[in-house]
Amino acid sequence: MxxxxxxxxxxxxxxxxxxxxxxxxxxxxxxxxxxxxxxxxxxxxxxxxxxxxxxxxxxxxxxxxxxxxxxxxxxxxxxxxxRAIEYVEDTDQEGEHFSLFTQISQPFLLWWGNPERELINKLLDEDIQRAIGSLPVEFRLAVVLCDVEGLSYQEISEILQVPIGTVRSRLARGRSILQKKLWHHAQESGILTRKKDDHENRKKAHQEHQL
Amino acid sequence: MKTEKKHIKSISCEEALKRVFDYIDEHLRGKSRAELEHHLETCRHCFDRVEFEKLLKSRLSKLKVEAQSETLRKRLDALLEQF
Missing domain, CATH: 1.10.1740.10 (RNA polymerase sigma factor, region 2, helix turn helix motif)
Known part of the structure; x- marks a missing residue:
């Protein structure tokens, strides 16, 4: 009408x-x-x-x-x-607990600056947007509404018409897969390799200096 | 203040990590929040993890988007004229 x-x-x-x-x-x-x-x-x-x-x-x-x-x-x-979410949940378990922080924060790296912060600063918007864009649909929605748009669990629950527990679970899975994709990108693009080499060189120089 | 802290239960790193995202999303309240914050005061690793997750979330919230295209604006104007 x-x-x-x-x-x-x-x-x-x-x-x-x-x-x-x-x-x-x-x-x-x-x-x-x-x-x-x-x-x-x-x-x-x-x-x-x-x-x-x-x-x-x-x-x-x-x-x-x-x-x-x-x-x-x-x-x-x-x-x-x-890909239906049921399919993703059944078959993509390895992404469930992936933590970018755990991958980066190796003890020897912690001696030198802040590699986690440097990695995040080096990632381009385009890198992050591409990683978000490749998430399974329901996970992408949860991550975008919460982390990009800043909505609360309650607001997301009302928008998607799912219980808060489901929002929480989709967010956890979505963030985990996102971090895994960013980790792979950082490795493939050389961001981490260069950083690691740099740290190792500095560590070696520091040890030589102490001798 | 010191007396109050004595009543806060100590939690393990494993338990703390389960609460990290609720914490950074401002969904952790009351006793659970106090326990986590107490843990973060004494555990550097968990503290760094929380800082990292906050930083990543903040980075996502600042993603830039190309300005709304002129084509879309025209389409929407035309659409709104129809109704």
Whole structure:
């Protein structure tokens, strides 16, 4: 049903200030400008069509995020590369407890500066966004909503319509897989190798100096 | 203050690590939070782990995104005009 003139004005007044945030969320989920544009546009279209169902207008932002998240999940499910979360949970156990910190914080490295901080500083936005973009869909949503958008477990639970325990579990798995991907990237791109060599050279020089 | 700390239960590193993400996400409250903070005061390894996870989370929150494309803005304007 077509919105009245007043409703159209209300919709615009509520949604226009949130467009940048919606687009940013879409971009982090899709990691692709074109797909992000499509996702944001589709979400706004659905929001417009269902605007009369929004009872509490103060909740426009979580409502829009929920529409965008659901639109994203539906689009992913329609694609062949979609991996159901049950499949991921059953088969990708090795990622469950992966910690980038544990991998980096080797005792001899701790003597020299702060390798964890240096690694994070050396990672480019593009590296991190690519790693996020490769996470399984439900894990990606949890990580993006919590770590990128800064939403609380309660807000994410309401947006995704899953219990808080499920949010917590998806976040744990998502973060673990993300850290594993960043670790592999750091190794493949040489960030860690160079750093390790540098530390070893400095350690050797320090020992020689002491002799 | 010292008397209060005596009543805080000591926890192991394993237990502390289970609470790290709830802590950095500001979802750890009351006794559980006090126990973890007490542990972090005495365990350098767990303290460093928490600092690392905070840093990574902060890095994610600052990811930059290309400005909203002109094409999308035009599409949305056209869409809003339809309704």
């Amino acid at each position: 077509k919105l009245t003139k007043d409703e159209q004005e209300d919709f615009k007044a509520l949604v226009l200030p949130l467009l940048d945030e919606l687009h940013r969320l879409a971009y982090h989920l899709c990691h692709n400008q074109c797909d992000a544009d499509d996702l944001a546009a589709e979400a706004v279209k659905k929001a417009c069509e269902n605007f009369r169902r929004l009872r509490d207008r103060a909740k426009i932002k979580p409502w829009l995020i929920r529409i965008l998240s659901n639109t994203f999940i539906s689009a992913c499910r329609a694609r062949k590369d979609y």
